[in-house]
Amino acid sequence: MGDVSLGERLVGVKEYTVYIIRVWSGNDQWEVERRYRDFSTLYRRLRTLFADQGWILPSPWSSVERESRKIFGNVSPDVVAERSVLIQECLRSILHSRFSSSLPSALTWFLFPPKDLPSSPASNTDIPQSPLSTRGTYMENVSPLGKTISLIIEIRPYKSMKQILEAQHYTCAGCHKHFDSGKTRMREFVQTLGWGKPRLCEYTGQLFCSSCHTNETAVLPARVLHHWDFTQYLVSQLAKSYLDSIHDQPMLCVSAINPFLFSKVPALQHVTGVRRKIGVMLPYVHCPFRRSIYKALGSRRYLLESNDFFALRDLIDVSKGAFAALPVMVETVSRKILEHITEQCLICCDVGVPCNARQACYDPSSLIFPFQEGEIERCGSCKSVFHKPCFKKITSCPCGANLKPDVKPDETEECRTKVSHNIGSEVDGTLDLLRRKPNSRSTAGFLSGLFSKVTGSVG
Numbered sequence: 001m002g003d004v005s006l007g008e009r010l011v012g013v014k015e016y017t018v019y020i021i022r023v024w025s026g027n028d029q030w031e032v033e034r035r036y037r038d039f040s041t042l043y044r045r046l047r048t049l050f051a052d053q054g055w056i057l058p059s060p061w062s063s064v065e066r067e068s069r070k071i072f073g074n075v076s077p078d079v080v081a082e083r084s085v086l087i088q089e090c091l092r093s094i095l096h097s098r099f100s101s102s103l104p105s106a107l108t109w110f111l112f113p114p115k116d117l118p119s120s121p122a123s124n125t126d127i128p129q130s131p132l133s134t135r136g137t138y139m140e141n142v143s144p145l146g147k148t149i150s151l152i153i154e155i156r157p158y159k160s161m162k163q164i165l166e167a168q169h170y171t172c173a174g175c176h177k178h179f180d181s182g183k184t185r186m187r188e189f190v191q192t193l194g195w196g197k198p199r200l201c202e203y204t205g206q207l208f209c210s211s212c213h214t215n216e217t218a219v220l221p222a223r224v225l226h227h228w229d230f231t232q233y234l235v236s237q238l239a240k241s242y243l244d245s246i247h248d249q250p251m252l253c254v255s256a257i258n259p260f261l262f263s264k265v266p267a268l269q270h271v272t273g274v275r276r277k278i279g280v281m282l283p284y285v286h287c288p289f290r291r292s293i294y295k296a297l298g299s300r301r302y303l304l305e306s307n308d309f310f311a312l313r314d315l316i317d318v319s320k321g322a323f324a325a326l327p328v329m330v331e332t333v334s335r336k337i338l339e340h341i342t343e344q345c346l347i348c349c350d351v352g353v354p355c356n357a358r359q360a361c362y363d364p365s366s367l368i369f370p371f372q373e374g375e376i377e378r379c380g381s382c383k384s385v386f387h388k389p390c391f392k393k394i395t396s397c398p399c400g401a402n403l404k405p406d407v408k409p410d411e412t413e414e415c416r417t418k419v420s421h422n423i424g425s426e427v428d429g430t431l432d433l434l435r436r437k438p439n440s441r442s443t444a445g446f447l448s449g450l451f452s453k454v455t456g457s458v459g
Contacts, residue, residue, distance in 0.1 A: 017080050019087060023111050032113050038178055039087055040064060041170055045106040046094070058093035060086065109169035149204065149242045153222050153257055156205040164207050165198065173204065174212030174238055202233035203243065216240045221312055225257045228265060230319050248299060248311050255308040267318050267327060272308060274330040279306025280371045281337045287347045289340050293333065303330060342369060356398060357390035379403065 018033045043057075043064040050057050063086055094107060159167075170179050179198050199213035200206075203220055217232035218240055224230060235243065254261055254268070262269040282290070282304055294301050302309065317326045341348045352367030356379070368376055368385045377391035378384065381401035386394075395404045 017083075019084060021087070021091075021111070030113065032111060034087075034110065035178075036067070036083055036087075038110065039083075039090075040067075041178075042106055042110045043090075045166075046104060049104055049106065058090070060089040060093050064090065105169070109171070149238055151221065151246065151251055152203060153225055153252070155222050155226055159205065161198070161200075161207070164200070164205070168207060172198070172209040172212055173201070173206035174208050174236060177209050177211075179207070179209070199236075200234070201236040201239050203235045203239035206236070208236045212236055212238065218243045219312065219316060221252055224312070224315050225252060225254065225261065228261065228319070230316060243312075246311075247313050250302040250309040250311045250314075252310050252312065252315065253308050254310060265318065267321070267324060268315070271314075271318060271327050271330055274327075274334050275303060276306040277371075278304055278330065278334050278337060281334070281341065284341055284351050284369070284371065285337060285348055287345055289345065289348070293337070297333070300329075304333070342367065353385065355387045355390050356384040357386050357394055358398070360394050361387065361390045362393075363387070 018035060019039070021032050021034060023030055023032065043061060046061070047057060067083060067086065091107075091111075165179065171177060172179065197210075198207035199210060199215070201208055201213060203218065213234075213236040215234055216237065218235045219230050220233050220235075221243075223233070254272075262272065282293075285293075293304065297303060300311075302311075303314075314326055317324050342352070349367065352369045354364065355361040355366070355368055358364075366387065368387065375388060377386045377388055379386075379397040379399060379401055382397060382399040384397055384399065391403065396402055
């Protein structure tokens with residue numbers, strides 16, 4: 001006898017019979033417990049398989065359906081004895097038939113304990129080697145359903161309820177409890193009340209019982225990455241627990257999964273651009289300010305890296321539009337780092353160089369830094385750097401190169417002579433951003449004076 005489910009108690013069922021089936025394979029043996037309705041399910045699946053192949057089930061199976069129609073008296077000793085003999089004869093007729101070397105997966109499901117079932121084999125296909133003859137080898141690759149779960153970032157193709165049930169051997173993907181697919185009066189009545197129906201987990205695409213799937217909801221990473229869809233979908237308890245555990249983890253690489261998403265979501269593209277700026281500037285922070293940045297961001301310090309990995313909570317935040325906090329956060333971090341390097345710290349400012357326009361520079365106190373490529377111009381000959389406004393005002397570089405190809409050579413020579421006369425010996429002291437680094441001792445006085453000047457102007 002076994003425990004009676006809630007649905008069965010509602011229609012007056014107090015107990016049922018469990019048939020213990022002993023299976024031998026070489027030196028191995030094990031036992032499985034099955035109810036008669038499990039055996040009836042096996043019969044229907046084998047009947048479908050045989051019909052598709054144009055075969056006929058062995059004669060003992062003809063009595064299975066008649067026995068299935070019995071509703072009352074199923075636990076009487078006579079009925080139990082008759083069904084025990086029937087189950088044994090039917091199983092032997094299949095094992096001794098054309099499937100002696102290759103068993104249908106439906107029969108494999110029936111003869112193996114739930115914990116030993118393969119995760120997702122096809123339901124009506126044959127297994128290349130019989131598990132009864134090579135059980136040890138077969139079980140090495142078995143992965144129990146519902147015990148492990150991983151990140152799913154692809155939209156799964158649609159499968160009907162029947163296809164999923166067959167792939168799962170009519171068992172729950174979590175606890176392996178059998179779904180009674182029999183069309184009995186009791187079953188139909190119970191399902192009209194909402195009990196006993198398999199529940200689909202939208203995350204894994206598997207079916208679960210009502211104990212393993214309590215209709216909890218979650219945002220699905222695959223739906224977000226492919227359709228920017230933040231709808232709450234019904235998921236199993238296993239999927240809900242997993243999605244909650246990765247909610248704050250940077251596991252979603254947008255550019256690798258769906259690079260077109262950036263063009264569809266400007267806010268996401270903006271955040272990614274700011275993160276890349278931060279990634280370029282941060283290596284030039286050589287003082288304790290770097291530690292303060294990491295501490296302020298805490299678990300979200302991955303935002304300082306110039307890559308496209310996001311946590312699910314980041315994408316959910318970006319979807320809030322004007323109320324999103326992430327764009328403001330990265331913009332603030334970027335501004336603080338820029339101000340620290342260019343205006344506040346003498347140590348980090350050491351990588352800056354003056355504009356090579358010298359007296360023609362619109363702001364001699366404004367240094368040029370390696371991460372400001374979008375704000376500067378370079379001499380094509382010596383690679384000296386200039387502010388963009390300064391570059392437009394001069395016609396030649398201190399090295400003698402013509403910076404305005406459309407200017408006549410004689411005019412260029414005249415301008416070059418005038419610039420050389422004005423600059424004089426200062427040309428030799430021009431610092432090149434890429435070719436050499438200024439001597440720290442020689443620039444200390446210059447930088448100190450520079451910051452004094454900036455401080456005074458700010459005050």
